[in-house]
Amino acid sequence: MFRKLFLATSFVAAAAAAQAQDIDVQHYRFHLKLSDSSDRIEGEARMEILFPKETSAFSLDLVGPKGSKGMTVTEVGSYANQKWRQEGDKIRFEFDAPVNAGQKHTFLVKYRGIPADGLIISKNKHGERTFFADNWPNRAHHWIPCNDRPDDKATFEFIVTAPSKYQVISNGELVNREIKMTANGPSGHVELTPLVTHWRCDVALPTKVMVIGAARFAVKTFADSPAGIPVSAWVYPQDSTKGFYDYALAPSIVKFFSEYIAPFPYSKLANVQSKTIFGGMENASAIFYAEESVTGDRKWEDVIAHEIAHQWFGDMASEKSFAHLWLSEGFATYLTNIYFEKKYGADALRKRLEADRKQVLDFVKSSKSPVVDSTSNLMSLLNANSYQKGGWVLHMLRQEVGDAAFQKIIKAYYNKYKGGNAETRDLQAIAESVSSRELGYFFDQWLYRPGVPRLRFEEKRDEDGLKLKIYQEGLVYRLNLEVELEVGGRKERHVVRITGPETEFKRKGNVTGKLVIDPDASLLFEQVK
Incomplete structure (x- = not known):
């Protein structure tokens, strides 16, 4: 679902039992x-x-x-x-x-x-x-x-x-x-x-x-619906003109995810203006959006994409327990970012990731909880850990294994668990199988540990070139940090492998211009002074 911001603390629900059924x-x-x-x-x-x-x-x-x-x-x-x-x-x-x-x-x-x-x-x-x-x-x-x-x-x-x-x-x-x-x-x-x-x-x-x-309701089925999958809008009659325009985004979004993940899993998709307490709720094949989603200017495109992504992840492939909610909300968050990247370009993705990173950094200042969180206060899970940090984990997994392998992981995970339930270690097993890499450290540090890496940078330049020292404050992570610099009038990108509390990167030559840390928003971290 797409949160209304007040919900994270306004409702306490008893946890569903985690024991065997x-x-x-x-x-x-x-x-x-x-x-x-x-x-x-x-x-x-x-x-x-x-x-x-x-x-x-x-x-x-x-x-x-x-x-x-x-x-x-x-x-x-x-x-x-x-x-x-x-x-x-x-x-x-x-x-x-x-x-x-x-x-x-x-x-x-x-x-x-x-x-x-x-x-x-x-x-x-x-x-x-x-x-x-x-x-x-x-x-x-x-x-x-x-x-x-x-x-x-x-x-x-x-x-x-x-x-x-x-x-x-x-x-x-x-x-x-x-x-x-x-x-x-x-x-x-x-x-x-x-x-x-x-x-x-x-x-x-x-x-x-x-x-x-x-x-x-006023109801309209869109002419550009995918073959055999009628996509419709159900809106209040007074809002029909605006609502039909806003929700007309849905068919193209369904087509995009159907190609990126797998065929749409249901026989229809109704997009419904409603009285949900959430901004959007991913009810399978009948998404309920908040009343204010109908604006006439398509400002809620990201909410529509988010809820449609849930039709695959959250509805068909569901978490075994709410402790693993990120497998729904993190997936919907990042798949929305991928949709925006495809439609609007890499810069749109970067801006969304930077905004998501800011929300994560603000959240971890007051939270000591990891993403995989067994709290009994289920509504409190509607937070930046489950959404934005979960999305960032997928983005960093994509950087770790590459675009082609990442999409294969998404497809393989969905195909194995569609109609069923999974937890975080199940995704890890799929990722390791597809990429032929051991990824336990990756999942442990990002999903089972609270907070984010805290990095401090010291930059020195002299006639020999540039020296960059990177210090990890607090817990030590294994990270890949990209830096951009200019040498002899040409821009270069380098990936710095960080494995300990202190790492040094050197580049000889005439290094000019500003050193840019993480130019494409590829790593989740807090920069400290």
């Missing part, structure tokens, strides 16, 4: 009823669950009643040999006899209530009522019973009944949209009943990106 949800089928008379929803969830090991009991996540909000379970059905109870934010199931490893069973949960979070029921900037799911990181269980963790992926469908004035968008493909007519009273007067919309996603996804959105 006791259940593996195969498929969800959600029936939901939305109303304009109140914020109360009625839901029915049918879940096909695989039990990886012998089990006598298990739990599903669903936020229970707290004051006037929360969900009340009214009925549980299907599998006969079970007892259940709703307890706090869990539905707990116990079996009369253990379920054997490898067995599948279907469970039905009926419930109702007012969501405190997860499904945002409010009014948009035009004063019109809207319903938008907003699940990240583990907020889906505020409105749907589920196994709310990033490493349990399932196929799913939403069947949503809502007042007929609303259009409903969701992941996957539209199965059916129907308004039924019924006779009312002795006169046979015909009235419209609510609209029933059925979406189905046959790609297994984590709950963090399973969504619905219901609002009055």
